[in-house]
Amino acid sequence: MKNAYDVIIVGTGVAGCSAALHLPENKEILMITKAGLEESDSFLAQGGICVLKDEDDYDAFFEDTMRAGHYKNKKESVEVMIRSSKEIIRELINYGVRFQMENGKLLFAREGAHTTSRILYHEDETGKEITSVLLKKIQKKSNITILTETTMLDIIEKENHCHGIIVKTNENEIKPVLAANVIWACGGIGGIYENSTNYPHLTGDALMISQRHNIKLKNINYVQIHPTALYSEKQGRRFLISESVRGEGAVLYNKAGKRFVDELLPRDILTREIHKQMKLDKSPYVWLSMKSIKNQDISIRFPNICKKCLEEGFDPKKEWIPVVPSQHYFMGGVWVNMKSKTSMEHLYAVGETSCNGVHGANRLASNSLLESLVFAKIAAQDITESQRPRRNKDSQIYGSTDWAELKKIYGIRKEDYQNSEKYFKIGKKNLIKEMEKEMRKGDHNESNNHKVKCG
Numbered sequence: 001m002k003n004a005y006d007v008i009i010v011g012t013g014v015a016g017c018s019a020a021l022h023l024p025e026n027k028e029i030l031m032i033t034k035a036g037l038e039e040s041d042s043f044l045a046q047g048g049i050c051v052l053k054d055e056d057d058y059d060a061f062f063e064d065t066m067r068a069g070h071y072k073n074k075k076e077s078v079e080v081m082i083r084s085s086k087e088i089i090r091e092l093i094n095y096g097v098r099f100q101m102e103n104g105k106l107l108f109a110r111e112g113a114h115t116t117s118r119i120l121y122h123e124d125e126t127g128k129e130i131t132s133v134l135l136k137k138i139q140k141k142s143n144i145t146i147l148t149e150t151t152m153l154d155i156i157e158k159e160n161h162c163h164g165i166i167v168k169t170n171e172n173e174i175k176p177v178l179a180a181n182v183i184w185a186c187g188g189i190g191g192i193y194e195n196s197t198n199y200p201h202l203t204g205d206a207l208m209i210s211q212r213h214n215i216k217l218k219n220i221n222y223v224q225i226h227p228t229a230l231y232s233e234k235q236g237r238r239f240l241i242s243e244s245v246r247g248e249g250a251v252l253y254n255k256a257g258k259r260f261v262d263e264l265l266p267r268d269i270l271t272r273e274i275h276k277q278m279k280l281d282k283s284p285y286v287w288l289s290m291k292s293i294k295n296q297d298i299s300i301r302f303p304n305i306c307k308k309c310l311e312e313g314f315d316p317k318k319e320w321i322p323v324v325p326s327q328h329y330f331m332g333g334v335w336v337n338m339k340s341k342t343s344m345e346h347l348y349a350v351g352e353t354s355c356n357g358v359h360g361a362n363r364l365a366s367n368s369l370l371e372s373l374v375f376a377k378i379a380a381q382d383i384t385e386s387q388r389p390r391r392n393k394d395s396q397i398y399g400s401t402d403w404a405e406l407k408k409i410y411g412i413r414k415e416d417y418q419n420s421e422k423y424f425k426i427g428k429k430n431l432i433k434e435m436e437k438e439m440r441k442g443d444h445n446e447s448n449n450h451k452v453k454c455g
């Protein structure tokens, strides 16, 4: 790792990858990830990615997104996302992403709260297909360095200008790294919940750092619970049973074997109904039957889901599977403007970490991969246009990365980061406190208790 880069991207999911691929090749870029390259939520996305399949669908796509978001969405962001979708899909296909096709034509799936089929997919592993193709492309670029098992602990900041980050390396060294621009693509907050479909290392680190540096946050009371994760007595990440399973005709049953709800309701409303039913049944789960899917062979359409169910002892072709709501997505995040800029100069936030208002109070299924790709591209374009040089006397980023110098210029000390466990524990406590304060105001979704128990 060098001492300074043009751009540092924290996170190697779709958002981080999209930003990296849209920056010019004359920029020296560092990408870091807290875990392994395949350990991001982007790899977990099953259902697919929305696209404006034809102009006639614009109004319906817009309305579906707004309705799901309880009309709390920022209309301008929704418009940009939908209008950019065709171009983004074209780019993905050019990179080599394979979406499901029939007779040379793309196939579209439908999920809950969508009034029509507009979701492109690759089996039930769309996120893995997209992200691994993007990562492969990035790995071929000589201007991009990727470091795994490398954690951002803090930013280097002065007078509301970001000058770089502090990292803990894979050898447990604490190092300052300077950059003309920093992009946060750190994903969601599932790791602060007892049960979540997210990777446990996604703990809202960018939000914790924002709190310490007075960087604006937005809608941190908007947390989405997915209605159907596979119930398990085991600890750890919950396995998601994608909405598209219900979209294809799977139905929910209560303890008495009766349907109790419209399975295609928006996620937050369906979650509420399932929780109600679980309470009535005095059961930690409800049942999902995939036997009612008539037009598809589920082991072909949902191979990964079927495999996981079998591993857990359920054969979805023959029997119902137990499902339970689980923390899934964060609509809130680090506030950003229409260029994905945070309230701090030279600091951008993209993907699930950011809040550009596109999802309102509740995300419409399969909008987040799209949103991440679109707004990360916009961040990259803004950085390219702004042309901030890496070595700039005014911004002091020419300064050395010597700790004594850093203390003098930025007031930061190495010893403050030595105990990173304690450091993150305090950050998590403060973040939960702030989220709960916002939730007490009453305007939130089903799910906002960080202790939500899912199995």
Ligand SMILES: Cc1cc2nc3c(=O)[nH]c(=O)nc-3n(C[C@H](O)[C@H](O)[C@H](O)COP(=O)(O)OP(=O)(O)OC[C@H]3O[C@@H](n4cnc5c(N)ncnc54)[C@H](O)[C@@H]3O)c2cc1C
Pocket (backbone or CB within 6 Å): 010, 011, 012, 013, 014, 015, 016, 032, 033, 034, 035, 039, 040, 041, 042, 043, 044, 045, 046, 047, 048, 049, 050, 126, 127, 150, 151, 152, 153, 185, 186, 187, 188, 197, 198, 199, 201, 202, 203, 205, 206, 240, 328, 329, 350, 351, 352, 353, 365, 366, 367, 368, 369, 370, 372
């Ligand atoms: C099970 C599941 C299924 C989903 N299905 C779909 C779907 O079908 N369609 C859809 O549109 N969306 C889906 N989503 C949501 C979507 O996958 C995510 O919102 C999206 O992938 C987020 O991408 P991202 O790049 O913002 O974050 P992520 O892909 O989560 O990447 C975050 C990155 O940040 C890194 N990071 C975090 N903190 C630090 C730190 N302090 N230092 C260094 N690195 C750090 C992580 O290691 C990781 O590399 C699903 C989510 C889940 C969990």
